[in-house]
Amino acid sequence: MYTNIMPILRCPHCGAEFELVEGQTENEEVIEGKLVCKKGHSFSVHDGILDFNSREQEGLNSWNEYYKDESYDELDRELDARDTQTQRKNKSDFLAGIVEEAKKLDSGYLLDVASGRGLLLRELLKNMDASVRILAADLSFPVLKYDRIKFKKDFPNIRANYIACDATRLPIKNNSLDMVCTFAGFANMMDLMEDGIKDAARVLKPGAPLINSTVYMDENAPGAQRVIRFLKDNDMACAEKMFIRRELLAMHRKYFMTVREKIVYEGIAENVEVDLIPCAGEWFANAVIVAQ
Numbered sequence: 001m002y003t004n005i006m007p008i009l010r011c012p013h014c015g016a017e018f019e020l021v022e023g024q025t026e027n028e029e030v031i032e033g034k035l036v037c038k039k040g041h042s043f044s045v046h047d048g049i050l051d052f053n054s055r056e057q058e059g060l061n062s063w064n065e066y067y068k069d070e071s072y073d074e075l076d077r078e079l080d081a082r083d084t085q086t087q088r089k090n091k092s093d094f095l096a097g098i099v100e101e102a103k104k105l106d107s108g109y110l111l112d113v114a115s116g117r118g119l120l121l122r123e124l125l126k127n128m129d130a131s132v133r134i135l136a137a138d139l140s141f142p143v144l145k146y147d148r149i150k151f152k153k154d155f156p157n158i159r160a161n162y163i164a165c166d167a168t169r170l171p172i173k174n175n176s177l178d179m180v181c182t183f184a185g186f187a188n189m190m191d192l193m194e195d196g197i198k199d200a201a202r203v204l205k206p207g208a209p210l211i212n213s214t215v216y217m218d219e220n221a222p223g224a225q226r227v228i229r230f231l232k233d234n235d236m237a238c239a240e241k242m243f244i245r246r247e248l249l250a251m252h253r254k255y256f257m258t259v260r261e262k263i264v265y266e267g268i269a270e271n272v273e274v275d276l277i278p279c280a281g282e283w284f285a286n287a288v289i290v291a292q
């Protein structure tokens with residue numbers, strides 16, 4: 001972690017500010033240390049990552065399990081190789097659509113929510129102005145640990161901060177960020193998606209944008225109906241709002257004054273091996289939603 005994040009951090013338990021107890025530092029980056037709030041709640045900085053003791057999702061994005069069988073690099077290669085050429089092009093256009101909005105920020109704090117393997121994070125590190133302070137948050141400590149190593153190698157001069165935490169309860173003060181963005185991060189929160197959007201609104205400065213990205217589907221199509229049943233059977237009722245356009249727009253309007261959308265692509269989906277959505281053979285759209 002870099003200490004430039006200290007002014008905006010708050011204890012997720014009591015809201016108090018933290019004091020940093022530095023252990024080991026390397027080139028001004030705290031690699032090992034401790035954050036302690038006034039009420040004595042304590043969290044560690046470990047392997048350069050701020051660790052708020054969040055637990056990975058079970059069965060879905062359980063990175064620690066995946067890394068038991070494959071190294072980070074191997075898994076990256078394997079997941080990327082599954083995409084067809086069209087899917088690869090769609091993904092890169094989708095990321096470019098998010099970055100186009102993100103680049104409107106020329107300074108301040110930018111948080112990438114649910115940054116996962118860092119597909120969006122890589123584009124942000126590559127494209128954002130040097131005076132933007134980039135933060136990445138994910139439930140998974142292991143995924144962030146490997147992201148940090150990978151991106152330190154590729155972007156040695158960028159001082160990014162990695163926070164292992166639940167992004168529905170960010171350890172960040174109200175009204176402190178200049179932009180929040182995500183590549184499919186809120187959708188991956190499933191039934192907690194609205195909590196994530198609400199907390200993003202809380203940490204953003206008034207008028208600062210949330211750039212969400214999502215896949216719309218036709219809720220009446222057979223594949224989409226199957227997904228809705230699957231979510232219900234797995235106690236995630238309402239999670240289908242993640243792909244229903246009117247529900248999503250309404251959810252953003254609840255927490256933000258203005259909401260606009262940009263459709264980056266629409267067409268018929270090819271088979272996707274690992275993801276539930278979009279459903280093969282059915283209409284879908286890749287949309288960027290900007291709420292502020």
Ligand SMILES: C[S@@+](CC[C@H](N)C(=O)[O-])C[C@H]1O[C@@H](n2cnc3c(N)ncnc32)[C@H](O)[C@@H]1O
Nearest residue numbers: 061114115116118119120138139166167183188
């Ligand atoms: C598959 S990734 C999405 C792609 C990623 N944004 C990228 O650019 O590569 C989804 C991530 O959401 C994270 N996630 C799910 N729920 C979360 C939550 N409540 N808080 C933080 N991260 C969460 C998972 O740990 C997972 O890493």
Ligand SMILES: [Zn+2]
Nearest residue numbers: 011014037041
């Ligand atoms: Zn506290």
